[in-house]
Amino acid sequence: MEKEIINQIEIRSVSKQFTIDRKKVDVLNDIDLDFKQGEFICIVGASGCGKSTLLRMMSGLEPIETGKIIIGGEEVTAPTLKTGMVFQESRLFPWLSVEKNIEFGITTAGKNKKSAESKKELVNNLIRLVGLKGFEKALPKQLSGGMQQRVSIARGLINNPEVLLLDEPFGALDAITKINMQNEILRIWETEKKTMVLVTHDIDEAVYLGDKVIVLSSRPGSVRKIIHVDLPRERDRNSHDFAAVRYKIYKEFFKDAKIKELEYYI
Ligand SMILES: Nc1ncnc2c1ncn2[C@@H]1O[C@H](COP(=O)(O)OP(=O)(O)OP(=O)(O)O)[C@@H](O)[C@H]1O
Ligand SMILES: [Mg+2]
Structure with a gap:
């Protein structure tokens, strides 16, 4: 047991x-x-x-x-x-889109196990969870401070x-x-x-x-x-x-x- x-x-x-x-x-x-x-x-x-x-x-x-x-x-x-971590400052990569910033959080261990399709689904689910649907392709500078923190929260959750x-x-x-x-x-x-x-x-x-x-x-x-x-x-x-x-x-x-x-x- x-x-x-x-x-x-x-x-x-x-x-x-x-x-x-x-x-x-x-x-x-x-x-x-x-x-x-x-x-x-x-x-x-x-x-x-x-x-x-x-x-x-x-x-x-x-x-x-x-x-x-x-x-x-x-x-x-x-x-x-x-553990997942959301830092004091949002720490997003300015050159990566919302979905790429979130996907970046997938560890190498997780990456090897996941197909491109399941990765995309995982990222999409998290984007929905944090209320950023429609902003998948946006860059951090195109988001408000609150939206940037939503991206950080999604990234913190990426490895479940x-x-x-x-x-x-x-x-x-x-x-x-x-x-x-x-x-x-x-x-x-x-x-x-x-x-x-x-x-x-x-x-x-x-x-x-x-x-x-x-x-x-x-x-x-x-x-x-x-x-x-x-x-x-x-x-x-x-x-x-x-x-x-x-x-x-x-x-x-x-x-x-x-x-x-x-x-x-x-
Ligand atoms: N890598 C480090 N090397 C040396 N000192 C450090 C290091 N990281 C933190 N400190 C020191 O440890 C103490 C606590 O820092 P910490 O960042 O944990 O505080 P905090 O409670 O989070 O403060 P804040 O509310 O301002 O974020 C500070 O005096 C800081 O100077
Ligand atoms: Mg602190």
Whole structure:
């Protein structure tokens, strides 16, 4: 019988140091986290607290020297097909069309296995999923910022990963586009049933999207608090319950700074 995986992602005693100008800088300190299959996780924390570093370690792009990360029962030691990544900036190739940018994400391992026809079908399905039908041949510069991020999301999903890692995917978007994209990512999550780990600066975004919000302390990042958001979806940003969760997170977020104006946020 196949072993049941209870926690899809296990982060065990992970610390990280970088050397900058021959000085060691502690970036992450003793992170321990468990995420279940299909959960929507949001990670918030101040700029420079190590959010992108943690995501890169989960994706296998950044070496893990202290502690370990286990995804789907396997320790992460290199980039794997189990995770897809959407980066902080959209990272599209300006000279490639939407469909070519998405197809580019197919790994060599996947490429060898797929015929041209099945590749085309896969790309077309993803284009439909992210709502870009009719823009297959467009170049990135012919798309709005939100549309470019849709392409990045499709590319992150191309190898059918178990986990999608998203690093501030909507950080550069205007307020209205951001709200639309938040609804889009929820729709994709509900359709695809992937585990999502999304890093954001935006506390409202975290409360709107997350089943759990992980609040990291400022550098070196450590887990300050895990907040469960038990609000039914679609969440009402103007409700009292939403404001109560938002307040809880703000309180944790600004504990270091001892901000007195917290009452503004409730
Ligand atoms: N490759 C690297 N070499 C040296 N230092 C690095 C490297 N990558 C990140 N750092 C350092 O690690 C710290 C955390 O960086 P990281 O990008 O993970 O922060 P972040 O929380 O994602 O910040 P932001 O919210 O601004 O994106 C920073 O102090 C940064 O200077
Ligand atoms: Mg970052």
